[in-house]
């Protein structure tokens with residue numbers, strides 16, 4: 005394991021580092037074009053790809069996001085390397101069958117592809133929590149290769165919902181229509197609400213691959229302000245350090 009766990013409100017939160025590297029040439033742009041107006045030029049943008057394992061006091065396991073997936077994943081066309089999520093889980097003493105709940109922040113291929121292998125759910129005993137808006141807007145590869153194999157295992161929610169003891173999700177649209185973050189105590193696991201630290205300094209900075217840039221910027225601004233007001237810690241998908249106290 006690359007990153008150390010923390011404990012929040014009695015829940016152990018372990019960052020699982022699925023991959024590290026720059027985006028492949030299929031979708032890579034200079035950083036100043038990825039985040040227009042940010043003025044950043046520190047290319048290449050080396051992303052981490054983090055999932056998070058939550059272990060509550062009763063030993064129940066929740067996984068937030070499932071990473072890039074294997075060699076033939078929908079993310080293979082642009083991800084730096086295949087994901088190593090199951091190795092990271094094994095290092096934490098967990099097998100895929102042990103996972104009770106999977107929260108998918110959204111259906112982009114670097115967050116959801118690890119949920120499916122060979123057309124079947126990887127976490128065979130888990131229910132998969134998704135926002136209604138994400139399910140309803142899924143199309144193409146996300147629908148065919150990710151959602152369809154999970155269809156009998158979905159736990160569809162709308163807006164704020166408790167999904168396990170002490171763990172809830174919150175709808176944060178913009179990056180995708182049904183993007184959600186996960187909360188445990190004063191920790192927020194933020195998926196692609198923020199992609200790069202430049203958006204902590206200025207949440208209005210757009211990300212080129214946000215589905216709806218205006219909605220994403222508004223959501224990011226509002227949610228980060230609320231999290232700052234409670235002095236929350238964020239657990240990010242793509243920063244090099246998993247945890248940042250706001």
Ligand SMILES: [Zn+2]
Nearest residue numbers: 006021052244
């Ligand atoms: Zn990492």
Ligand SMILES: [Zn+2]
Nearest residue numbers: 114115196241
């Ligand atoms: Zn992402």
